[in-house]
Amino acid sequence: MMHDVNFLVIDTEGKSTLNEIAILNADGKLIYEAFNQDTQQEIQFNNKPLKTILQDILQLSVDKTLVFHYAEHDIRLLKRSFKSASLTFPPLKTACTFLMAKQALPQATSYSLAYLSKYLGLKVDHQFFNQNAAHSARYDAAFTHQLYCHLTQTANFSIKPQIMNPFSDSRVDNPFQQHLDLKSVYQHEFATLKSILNEIKQDPNHQSKGAVVIGEAGSGKTHLMMRLAQEVLKNNRLLFIRQPNNPDAILHHVYSRILESFIEKVPDTPFSQLEYLLAHSFSKIAIEHYQQKQTKKDEPILDALTTDHLNIYAKLGAEGTEIKRNNWASLERMTRRWWESRYSFAGIATAIIQGLIKYCAYRDPHRRDLVKRWLAGASLETEELQLVGLPDWEEELNLEDFSLQAMIVFGRLSLIDEPLIIVFDQLEGLKDNETLLTQFGNGLKEIFTAVPNSLIILNLFPDRWMTFQTIFDSSIVDRISQYRITLNRPDTEILKEILYLKASTQGVDLEKLFNDNDFREILSFYSIRTVLNRAAEYFRYRAEGISLPHLDTDKLVFEAQIWHVIGELKKEIQQLKQQIGITEPTPPASSQNNPAETANTPATVEQTLLDYLARIEQQLIADYSKKQIITEHDDVGKLQTIMRAFQSVKYADIELDCLHYGKKRLPDNLQIKTKKNTFVVGFLYLVGNSFTARLKNFNELVLQHKNYRFRICRDSREPAIKGKVGMDEIEKLMNAQNGNYYVMEQDDRIRYELLYQLIIDIQNKDLEVDLQQALNFVEMEYLRDFWIMALLRH
Numbered sequence: 001m002m003h004d005v006n007f008l009v010i011d012t013e014g015k016s017t018l019n020e021i022a023i024l025n026a027d028g029k030l031i032y033e034a035f036n037q038d039t040q041q042e043i044q045f046n047n048k049p050l051k052t053i054l055q056d057i058l059q060l061s062v063d064k065t066l067v068f069h070y071a072e073h074d075i076r077l078l079k080r081s082f083k084s085a086s087l088t089f090p091p092l093k094t095a096c097t098f099l100m101a102k103q104a105l106p107q108a109t110s111y112s113l114a115y116l117s118k119y120l121g122l123k124v125d126h127q128f129f130n131q132n133a134a135h136s137a138r139y140d141a142a143f144t145h146q147l148y149c150h151l152t153q154t155a156n157f158s159i160k161p162q163i164m165n166p167f168s169d170s171r172v173d174n175p176f177q178q179h180l181d182l183k184s185v186y187q188h189e190f191a192t193l194k195s196i197l198n199e200i201k202q203d204p205n206h207q208s209k210g211a212v213v214i215g216e217a218g219s220g221k222t223h224l225m226m227r228l229a230q231e232v233l234k235n236n237r238l239l240f241i242r243q244p245n246n247p248d249a250i251l252h253h254v255y256s257r258i259l260e261s262f263i264e265k266v267p268d269t270p271f272s273q274l275e276y277l278l279a280h281s282f283s284k285i286a287i288e289h290y291q292q293k294q295t296k297k298d299e300p301i302l303d304a305l306t307t308d309h310l311n312i313y314a315k316l317g318a319e320g321t322e323i324k325r326n327n328w329a330s331l332e333r334m335t336r337r338w339w340e341s342r343y344s345f346a347g348i349a350t351a352i353i354q355g356l357i358k359y360c361a362y363r364d365p366h367r368r369d370l371v372k373r374w375l376a377g378a379s380l381e382t383e384e385l386q387l388v389g390l391p392d393w394e395e396e397l398n399l400e401d402f403s404l405q406a407m408i409v410f411g412r413l414s415l416i417d418e419p420l421i422i423v424f425d426q427l428e429g430l431k432d433n434e435t436l437l438t439q440f441g442n443g444l445k446e447i448f449t450a451v452p453n454s455l456i457i458l459n460l461f462p463d464r465w466m467t468f469q470t471i472f473d474s475s476i477v478d479r480i481s482q483y484r485i486t487l488n489r490p491d492t493e494i495l496k497e498i499l500y501l502k503a504s505t506q507g508v509d510l511e512k513l514f515n516d517n518d519f520r521e522i523l524s525f526y527s528i529r530t531v532l533n534r535a536a537e538y539f540r541y542r543a544e545g546i547s548l549p550h551l552d553t554d555k556l557v558f559e560a561q562i563w564h565v566i567g568e569l570k571k572e573i574q575q576l577k578q579q580i581g582i583t584e585p586t587p588p589a590s591s592q593n594n595p596a597e598t599a600n601t602p603a604t605v606e607q608t609l610l611d612y613l614a615r616i617e618q619q620l621i622a623d624y625s626k627k628q629i630i631t632e633h634d635d636v637g638k639l640q641t642i643m644r645a646f647q648s649v650k651y652a653d654i655e656l657d658c659l660h661y662g663k664k665r666l667p668d669n670l671q672i673k674t675k676k677n678t679f680v681v682g683f684l685y686l687v688g689n690s691f692t693a694r695l696k697n698f699n700e701l702v703l704q705h706k707n708y709r710f711r712i713c714r715d716s717r718e719p720a721i722k723g724k725v726g727m728d729e730i731e732k733l734m735n736a737q738n739g740n741y742y743v744m745e746q747d748d749r750i751r752y753e754l755l756y757q758l759i760i761d762i763q764n765k766d767l768e769v770d771l772q773q774a775l776n777f778v779e780m781e782y783l784r785d786f787w788i789m790a791l792l793r794h
Helices: 050-060 071-084 097-104 113-119 137-153 187-202 221-232 250-263 273-292 296-307 309-313 322-342 348-361 365-375 382-388 399-414 428-432 434-450 462-471 474-480 492-504 516-522 528-544 553-579 605-623 632-649 688-704 724-735 746-763 771-782 787-793
Strands: 007-014 018-024 030-036 065-068 093-096 209-214 237-241 420-424 454-460 483-486 655-657 668-673 678-683 708-715 741-744
Touching: 007 071, 007 137, 018 050, 018 071, 018 137, 030 050, 030 137, 050 071, 065 071, 065 137, 071 093, 093 097, 097 113, 097 137, 113 137, 113 605, 187 209, 187 221, 187 454, 187 483, 209 462, 209 474, 221 237, 221 420, 221 454, 237 250, 237 273, 250 273, 250 365, 250 399, 250 434, 250 632, 273 296, 273 309, 273 322, 273 348, 273 399, 296 309, 322 348, 348 365, 348 399, 365 382, 399 420, 399 434, 428 434, 428 462, 428 632, 428 746, 434 454, 434 462, 434 474, 454 462, 462 474, 492 528, 516 528, 605 746, 605 771, 632 655, 632 668, 632 678, 632 746, 632 771, 632 787, 688 708, 688 724, 724 741, 741 746, 746 771, 746 787, 771 787
Parallel strands: 007 065, 065 093, 209 454, 209 483, 237 420, 420 454, 678 708, 708 741
Antiparallel strands: 007 018, 018 030, 655 668, 668 678
C-alpha cells in the first residue's frame, strides 16, 4: 500500500524547548521554517515568538499525518514547548521513520538518520547525507522525507521476513571473529596445517616452518585461519598480522600486531591469549623450581599450579595483599634466573620478561595498560614507571631491534608451552610498493632465523605469490614456502550446502526463497564470497524490494561450466605431476581473467560503496574503545598509503618525501608537495622529555620553512601532555601561522581508518570496485570535508 499523500514531514531542534523547526509537504517542498527568537543568539530572517510558531504548527497540521524520525523525541520536545507557551497540546496522528526502519530493515546495524540515509543511498539535491550539515531542521527534514518515501514504497513486497539477511556476512576480517563454519570445506587443507603444527612441536630443535596458503579473493583464506583459531586457541597462540605500510618499521609493525593479538580473549574464558601463554610457561618454571627446593610453605602453591596453570592468577594471594606481592616477586626472581641460565644475563629480553610478569601480576586495568604500552616500546612518564616498577627505555631505543628481541622472547617462552601460529594476511597491496615488499621479505627472514617454535603462514593470491617470488631472494622463498596449500573453488554441492547452512540460522526456507534458475545463477560464481554476495542480493530483492542487479545468466552459466572443466583438468594435471615426482601444486588461474567473478557488479558503484562504507564505519565505531597499539610509524604509513593511492589514479603530480633535520630526531612525518603548497604532517604519541624534544625540533623547522604548512597529529586516546615545557611547545606550534597541533578525536580517527581500509580492501580485492571511482566518491561525497581531502584540494 502506497503512503497517504496527506502528510507533512517535520524535524525539530532543541533541548528543553523548541529552538528550530522545518516542515515539508508530501512533495518534499519546504512550506514552513522558523526559529524561536527567545533562544536564537543570531538574527534570522524567520525568527518568531515560540507561541506564534506553535500556533502555526497547529494550523498546518489539521487532518495531516505528521512524519518524524524518532517521533518520541520530537513529540516530547513539542509537548514541553506547548506547556511553556501555556498552550494545550493537541492529539496528533504521527508516523515514525525510526520505528518503520527497524521493522523493514532488521539487518541494519543502526537506525540513525545518518546511517539509514547512507545505507539506502538517499540524496537531497543530488548530494548524499553530510554529517557536518546534519542537525539543521531543514536538512534533516529533507532526508526524513526521502526515507519515509523509500520505506512506504517498498512496504508491500510479498516476502518480508523480519530477520537478518543470512548471506550478508560473507567476509571474515580476522581470525578472532565468529562466523558459521562448514567443516567439510577445505578439510584436507585444514588437517595439513594442523599436521605442520605438530611437526614443529615434535621437532627436537623446534625450528619455525613456513606455509603459503594460496587462493583467490573470497576463497576463504582468512576463514580457514578463523577455524584454526577456534580449534587450537586454548593450546596454541594465534597471532594475526595485517599488511605493513612503512618500510622503516616492518618488525615493529609485526610486533605491535602480535601484542594486539595476544590481548584477544581465548573463547569461552575470561583470559587473553597472553595470559594463557604466560600462565603455562611461568607455572612450569615455578613447578620445576618448587619441586627441586620444596618446603612445607611451598606445597599449596605447587599443588595449585600443578592442578591448573591458570591458578597462577587466583591462588597466589588475594588482590592487594602482602602474600600476593611476595609470591609474584618470588616468581619474577625464579623466572629471570631461569631465563638467564638458558639465554642471557642482561639486555632487552630480560627487561621484557620482567614486564610480562608485571602484566600477569597486575589486575588493575590502568596498570596493565601502562605495562602494555611499555611492552610496545612506548615511553612512559616518570610517575607511571614508578607505579608499575619498570625501567625507562632509552631515548635512542632502536624499535626494530627491540621488536625482534621481544618476538624472540615470545618464541622461547612458547617452547615450554605450545608452538605459535603467526598469520600474515591482507598482503596484496605490497605489490604496489617494491621497497616495502623487499623490506617485508627481509623482516620475514629475520623472524624465521631468530624466532623459534612458530608456524608462519602467508595468505596470498596466486599472482601475488608469483610477484613475491621474483622480489624475494631464494633463501626467503624457501623458508616461506616449505608447504604450499592451495584453496580451489569448492564443488557446487558444497557451495549449496553453505547456502543452506547460512539460511538455517535465520529459519529461511531456501526452496521457497530461491527457484532453480536462482540457484543456477548464484552457484555460477567463482568464489565462496561471490556466491554468498549474489545470494545476499537475491535475498534483498525478495525480502526488501531492493532491485536485483541485472546479469547475463546464460553467459554466467556457460562461463561457470568452462571454469568447472578447467578445475577438473588442473586436478588431473596435478595427479600426473605427483605420479612422475613433481609435487608442486599448480595455483588456480588469476581472478583478473575470471569473467564469472568480475561479472558480479552491483547496480551502481555508489550503492556498493555506500553499503561498504556504512558497514566498515559501524565496525570501526564498535572497535574504537578496544585496546589497540597505536604507533606513529603505522599512522604515517597509512597516510603514505592513502597519498600513494590518490597519486596513482588522480593526482600524479603529488610528490611524497620525509622531512629531515640533520641528526636531530623528528616526529614520524610525511612531506606532501602539491601544485600549490607543501604540507608536512607528523604523528607524535610519545610523552615526557621525548615528546618535548621532538616537538621542539619540529617547531624549529616550522620557523625555517614559512612557506610550508605543518601539522602534528596526536590520537586523543594517548596520554595527555602535562609537562609545562611540552605544553609550551604545543602552544608555539599553534601560534605559528603555518603550524597546527591536531588532536584526532573519535570521528577523525574513524574517518582516517575508513579511508585507509577502503584502499587496502580494494587492493586485497575484498571490495570489487575500481580504485579511481572509489576515491572520487569519498573525495567528492562521503568524506568531502575531511582534512585529507582539503589538503588534496590545495
